Amino acid sequence: MRIIVVGAGNVGKELVSRLSKEGHDIVVVDSSEKRLKEFIDRHDVMGISGNGADFDVLEEAGVNTADLFVACTPRDELNILCSLVAKKLGAKDTVARVRSPEYFELFKEHDLGLSVMVNPEFEMAREIASALKYLSAIRIETFAGGKVSLAEVKVTAESGLGGLELKNLKSRFSVKLLVCAVEREDGNVYIPRGNFTLKERDTVYVVTDSGDIGTFFKEIAGARLMKRVMIAGGGRISYYLARALGKMGVKVKIIESDEQKCKVLSEELPKAEIIFGDASDHELLLEEGLKRTDAFVSLCTLDEQNIILSLYAREKGAKKVIARVEKSTYYELLQDSGVDSIVSSKAITADLIARYARSRSGARSGGSVKKLIRIMNDRAETLEFNVESSFKALDTPLKDVQLQDNVLIATIIRDGEVFIPDGDSVIKQGDSVLAVTTNEYTDELNDLVK
């Protein structure tokens, strides 16, 4: 695919590194020559320096033959403008990063000619909210229009999952579920079979019908619903997050050190409690009930502050701690630190766009990727496919299908019904299939079959 990326910032970097590894033809446009040089040294891409909304620059980048045009500069207006110009000049698909809620709503409601808008703050808030829904879940993703849920769960002493052999899973829970991937403490990633035994401190990915997920969480950790969440920092993500949590009936407390921002938040979020104060002041946190809170989310601008605050919150007994960390070099450091989830808007945005690119990359045999989610620090992928008539193993019982190594068919969705497949299940044309694999760059269903 020919892709043009305007803006070589954090998101651009992440995005280009993903897309170029997948083998796309990429042109990066940025106003800073220095940043471009860094790019060209690291990735096999072409760099063009200039304004992304400039006609000549876009023409030089070959916009008329581009399959995908991505605008991810820090400025919303520029992104919108670039994308509109690119669309006019013949780019097939355009993606713009738009952060301000006003523009986002405007373009979402009226068809103004943009293919896709990405609002990283909104996406991030949604991801945090889904992880906060159940106390023991680290992260929850949905597939097939929300019908199937993929939950990341840590095996702890009280969860009762430790030492459990997977074939006994059925008898242990009243709902149907499937463990599709396990990450051991030593960092190894497994696509488990029935004889696999879970250990304490494993990170487990569970696939189940979205209707059953509540029951599942009740059965592993007792019914504990999220009641109180404390958020440090009152930026846009906090706003979206508070709104989403408010809808779930969770009490939200936001601590923000800018008085003006506090005022705006209190106007817009009548249900939430807004505290004007410095979140790095430990006394203030304790006074505001850090010890009683179920979850603590740190969304300040500085990575380091977020890390320290969440570690502090963990020490003081917050049951769930989420920190926003943008620098990927910190991830490894934080692996066993006690911070439950790390979120990064750059990674989320890059993920979304890369996913979109994957779903657009031309005709595929067997079936195309509808949705893709990377799990286990990008070491495994969960892919949703539409099954087409060209699929090699159509109507064959799964026990007779030679799957590639490290591939698991996690669910089959037929006519809106979710099946956890067994050896006798068959895949039919028109089904949706959810597969988990540690093999990289799968982009068609036939890739999964030997």
Added chain:
Amino acid sequence: MMNYRMTAYILGSIAVITAALMTVPFIMTFGFREDYASTTFAFGLTIVLLLAVGIPCIVKKPQNTHITSSCGFVTVALAWILMSIVGAIPLCASGVIPNFVDCFFEMVSGFTTTGATIMTNIEGAPNSMLFWRSMTHWIGGMGILVFVVALLPKSNPAVVHLMKAEVPGPEFGKLVSKLRFTARILYCIYLALTVLEVVLLVASPKMTLFDAVVHSMSTAGTGGFSNKNLSVGYFNDVYIDIVITVFMMLFATNFNVFYFVLIGHVSAALRNEELRTMFIIFGFATLAITLSLTLNGIYENFWVSLRYAAFQTASLMSTTGFATADFNNWPTLCHILLLGVMFVGGSAGSTAGGLKVSRIIIGAKSSFVSMKKAYSPRGVFTVKLDGRPVSDDLRLSVANYFVAYFFITVISLILISLAEPTLPPSLQAADSGWFVENFSAVATCINNVGPGLGSFGPMYNFAHMTYFSKLVLCFDMLAGRLEIVPMLLLFYPKAWVPAK
């Protein structure tokens, strides 16, 4: 920081590719019935040797393919030195040139597209050897690593450092977003132009197909090896002179220009500042030399003078080094102009050597700006190339390049002057004084031209030099072709530290 495993892998692939390329002269040894010389054996031996060393290096792909830019530079420099050594084996083993240092000099001169020779009787050598000599020009012109990159099945972002080290010019610009496609496009243009020249040359009744191929490959790499003692002057044909003149200038043109012409952006291509400047310099130098020749009565009339002046200016400016006339006998003004265009050289991104026209433009504009700055110290000025501002980094690197070039020239001149005794009696007739002689020898080598002045002139050769001087000149040729930094890094101990 060296990734030795990756360096070995790259060098191994070069060895295998060189072996593949060497099969062409190897097969020719049968066709030309050269059984009398041991050329078949010489090429066969080298091919076996290359495969024996190369294949073990490439059977397993290294796990860590990452290379830093300094590793890229060192690898490129090593590749060129090793290639020259390997290329010299057939010359030595077949006995065409008995001494190995001479063979090495000949091959460095070949791969760096210099065209300076130590062979006194070229026509006496076997055809397959002459073909191999010219073929080294063709390989070295566009660069062997560019060829390796072109053959890569999958992109590896690290190889950009290899291209950067090998493609001449102050900055390396991609044509398309994938490096290997850029390399392929470059080689396709290169091959197409070479074939076109062969076709045009063979149309002349004076040239055989073999002559045409040898001269085309030498022109394409802007090298200058001929299979005739008198170089192109042997044919003494206006048509051949014109064709070669035109192609020498074409190969001194930035290949990006051809690409833009190919994709239909003709006007954008012709607006290229470097291209225009190069032809303006070429035009002025030709005109001045023509007038000087006519007024001094060297040739019978203006048109004859123009023919020789244009050919010689194109030959030296494109750093090819073919000769149709013995310019030793020309007036001093012509010598100075010819030395001048040697240093200017061709365009960036071409196969030519020299300082490169774009560097001259940036350097000249920078010094003009500093003059303006002296007049109004608070003024803010920008240097532009092709209507785009030139970054300060680039200006600095161009200035540094000039300084490094100057130092290498001066130091080489000193070393050679130390080593060179007076001329042998047989060459006394050509003596032009030690400074002119030695300076022209250094200039011709560092600029990858070929012939110099005096006893290094177009009708003479480098055979009478001491081995020490020959090695110094080998360094100069490599430094000129690889644009200094890779060669200097070889002498920087920290560059050899293994990565982890």
